[in-house]
Amino acid sequence: MLAAKTLPLTSPLSTPSKVSDDFSLSFKNFVPVSKRNEKHKISCLSSSSQSVIAPDMGTQYTTAQTRVKILSEALPFIQKFRGKTIVVKYGGAAMKSEALQASVIADIVLLSCVGLRIVFVHGGGPEINQWLGKLSIKPNFLNGLRVTDASTMEIVSMVLVGKVNKHLVALINKAGATAVGLSGIDGRLLTARPSPNAAQLGFVGEIASVDPSIILPLVDNNHIPVIASVAGDVTGQSYNINADTAAGELAAALSAEKLILLTDVAGILEDRDDPGSLVKEIDIKGVKMMMEDGKIAGGMIPKVNCCVRSLAQGVRTASIIDGRLEHSLLLEILTDEGAGTMITR
Numbered sequence: 001m002l003a004a005k006t007l008p009l010t011s012p013l014s015t016p017s018k019v020s021d022d023f024s025l026s027f028k029n030f031v032p033v034s035k036r037n038e039k040h041k042i043s044c045l046s047s048s049s050q051s052v053i054a055p056d057m058g059t060q061y062t063t064a065q066t067r068v069k070i071l072s073e074a075l076p077f078i079q080k081f082r083g084k085t086i087v088v089k090y091g092g093a094a095m096k097s098e099a100l101q102a103s104v105i106a107d108i109v110l111l112s113c114v115g116l117r118i119v120f121v122h123g124g125g126p127e128i129n130q131w132l133g134k135l136s137i138k139p140n141f142l143n144g145l146r147v148t149d150a151s152t153m154e155i156v157s158m159v160l161v162g163k164v165n166k167h168l169v170a171l172i173n174k175a176g177a178t179a180v181g182l183s184g185i186d187g188r189l190l191t192a193r194p195s196p197n198a199a200q201l202g203f204v205g206e207i208a209s210v211d212p213s214i215i216l217p218l219v220d221n222n223h224i225p226v227i228a229s230v231a232g233d234v235t236g237q238s239y240n241i242n243a244d245t246a247a248g249e250l251a252a253a254l255s256a257e258k259l260i261l262l263t264d265v266a267g268i269l270e271d272r273d274d275p276g277s278l279v280k281e282i283d284i285k286g287v288k289m290m291m292e293d294g295k296i297a298g299g300m301i302p303k304v305n306c307c308v309r310s311l312a313q314g315v316r317t318a319s320i321i322d323g324r325l326e327h328s329l330l331l332e333i334l335t336d337e338g339a340g341t342m343i344t345r
Contacts, residue, residue, distance in 0.1 A: 077334040082115035084257035085219065086333070089247035090168075091123040092264040094323030101171070104262070107329035108224065109175040116333075117219040119250060120172075120179075120226045123243030124164040131159050142197070144299060145204055148240045153203040156240045160228040161185075168226050179224040184231030184241060187214030190249070192231035192239040205231060205239025207246065210253035248306040252313035259310050260332060261303055262323035267341030268296060268304070281342045284308055307343045318343045 088108065094100040112118050125146070129139050132155055140147040148156060165181045172179035184190030189212065192205035215225040227250070229243040244261055251259040268287070270277035272295065282290075287304050290296045296304055300320075307318035321332050321340030328339035 074334040078114045081111075081257060081333060083117065085117040085119065085251075085254050086111065086258045086260065087119045087121065087247050087251035087254065087256045088329065089121045089123075089243055089259075089261045090323075091125070091243055092262055092323045094262050094328075095122070095124070096126055100323065100326065103326045104323075104329060105168075105171045105175050107327055109172060109177040111329065111333065112177045112222065112224055117222075118224050119215065119219065119254065119256070120168070120224055121229060121243055121247040121250060122160075122164060122168060122226065123229050124160050127164055128156055128159050131155055142200055144302070145195075145201055145242070146240060147200070148202040148204050150203070153238055153240060157183075157230055157238055160230055165226055165228040172224055172226065177224055178222070179226050180218050181226045181228070182215070183228040184246060185238065187211065188232075189214055189227070190231035190241065190246060192233045192237075192241060194233070194239070203237070203239050205233070205241050207231065207241060207249045208233075210249050212250065212253045215254075242302070244303055244306045248310040248315075248318075251310045251315045251318075256310075256315050257317070258333070259307060259315050259318040260329065261307070261318070261320045262328070263303065263320055263340075264323060265300070265320075266322045267320050268300065270295065272297070279341050280338060281344065283344045284311060287343060304343070311343065311345050316345075 090104060094104050108118055108120060128146075132139050132152065135155065137151060137155070146152070146156075161181075161183045165183065169179040169181040182189060184192070184207075189210065190207055191209045191211070193208040195201050195204045195206055198204070215227075218225050227246070229241045229246040230238055231241050231246075232238050247261065248259060250256075266275060266278050268279045268282065268290070269275065270279055270290075279290075287296065287308065291301065291304065303320055307320065310318055319332055319338070319340055319342045321328050321338070325331065325339050331337060331339040332342075
């Protein structure tokens, strides 16, 4: 069993090194350190006063040199993931903050431009709550799942499919890539079945099957499918699907190289009360041990179970990363340091 390895957590607000503002990709927290993959070891960009990206060396020439240095150090990772399918679940703090939303969209477009096959899955809980409030419908939750009666399901569909999905598609298109908005209903991409607790939860569904044939031509042509987590059953009834679950099942069906869940915490912590006890890398046996020991609990359990299930179905690695960290996707994919916890088989 691979033991859980913990490293001190670096706050996204504590990294002094910054690239000049005219660097359009703004790698503000890009401090690559060799931690995970010795095969693709890259040199560190120091955060000291001698750093090549220190503000006091901000001449135009130095800035240009910094840009090409960062890009060259990313090359081994680009080569590793080029042509591979990466499924990203988007939600949480990264969806609520406009600045973090812009960061995620920029990351998605960059990764697509260098040849990664990106599939983008989203929820939209806060937006749903906002619209329920406008209609004087009180949100109700049971064990972290939204109780979804017929009226709520109608709002969920309208908000996720009609509003959030098209907003994300527009942002990606504006940033220079080509996105196509879908839901699980389109092309029978996701077929739902009622939850075992349907009597209490209403139209909250589980995924009965996945048919990715509708999105394969899209990713083959370098388009980015943007998928809302709503699915229909065999009768056509719509169901609210947990976005983490939808992303995990899609990743398995696509034999993805990597599943990434953006969340509101740093990742898996060895000590839930110590933000500095981040587990950088762990295998399936390790996370099961942590759950048995009570170290993984609450809202992290379904995320970990989602990752374990996708790995068991052939996904190579799954990561739970800190969506509050700017450009966390690039840190996770294009550096050894990562931006959260990576789970391996």
